Amino acid sequence: MEEESRLNPLKPARKYHTSNETFATDELIKNPSPKPQTRSSKCLVYILLALVLQSIALLIFGLVVLRIKTPTLQLSAVAVKDLHNEPTSLNVTFVAEVRLHNMNFGRFKFRGGNTTFFYEKATIGVTGIYDGQVGSREKREMNVSVKVMASDRQLSENSMDFSRDIDLGLIKLRSFAMLKGEVRVVKIINRHTTAVMDCNMALNLTSQAIQDLLCQ
Ligand SMILES: *[C@@H]1O[C@H](CO)[C@@H](O)[C@H](O)[C@H]1NC(C)=O
Ligand SMILES: *[C@@H]1O[C@H](CO)[C@@H](O)[C@H](O)[C@H]1NC(C)=O
């Protein structure tokens, strides 16, 4: 009896245990451990959410901060000085107000360039722009003084037009400038870029002023 009672409780206990084990494994296959599952799935959601948020942050960072925009070079005004003209020649000094705007999240360092004035395709005045730099999201203004000399002898090809324009009192001109340089973002990204200014205007000999200034 004692042995039976010692054996019997053991037997069912063992059986029970094994059946419980098989039950547990069955449960595990059908629906693996319910409590840790909700915790791990919540965890997974948080990880995914974090990844998505991080991707969005990186995307915004990439689009806004790392995207290199070409700095703009604008001609805001042109002052006319020392204008002298004869029927076939012209001497004048233009003071061009040039504005360089760097929209990037990093400085723009540029090499020297030229501001050139053209009459049709002929160069009638050039002035250098020194090298320099504009800070992150900053504007820089420069006054560029350009001495212009033009005569129909020098403009052999366009001399007919030039004499006619002087006679009419309105000389159409084009001003062009180019600044090559590098934008440096987040201390590691360097990108070559070129700021270009291309403007058309007319010099009115009567008013001794620039009119119809139009930039591309
Ligand atoms: C323009 O300047 C040149 C050189 O300084 C001079 O020889 C010429 O006579 C000037 N022309 C006019 C129209 O002032
Ligand atoms: C600027 O103009 C000068 C004289 O015409 C020329 O020698 C020089 O190469 C030009 N510089 C640039 C950067 O275009």
Ligand SMILES: *[C@@H]1O[C@H](CO)[C@@H](O)[C@H](O)[C@H]1NC(C)=O
């Ligand atoms: C450029 O010239 C204009 C007009 O003379 C003046 O108001 C401005 O302060 C000058 N800018 C620079 C940077 O010298």
Ligand SMILES: *[C@@H]1O[C@H](CO)[C@@H](O)[C@H](O)[C@H]1NC(C)=O
């Ligand atoms: C040149 O300027 C004068 C004086 O301001 C003006 O009367 C004239 O209409 C201008 N010429 C042109 C072609 O716009």
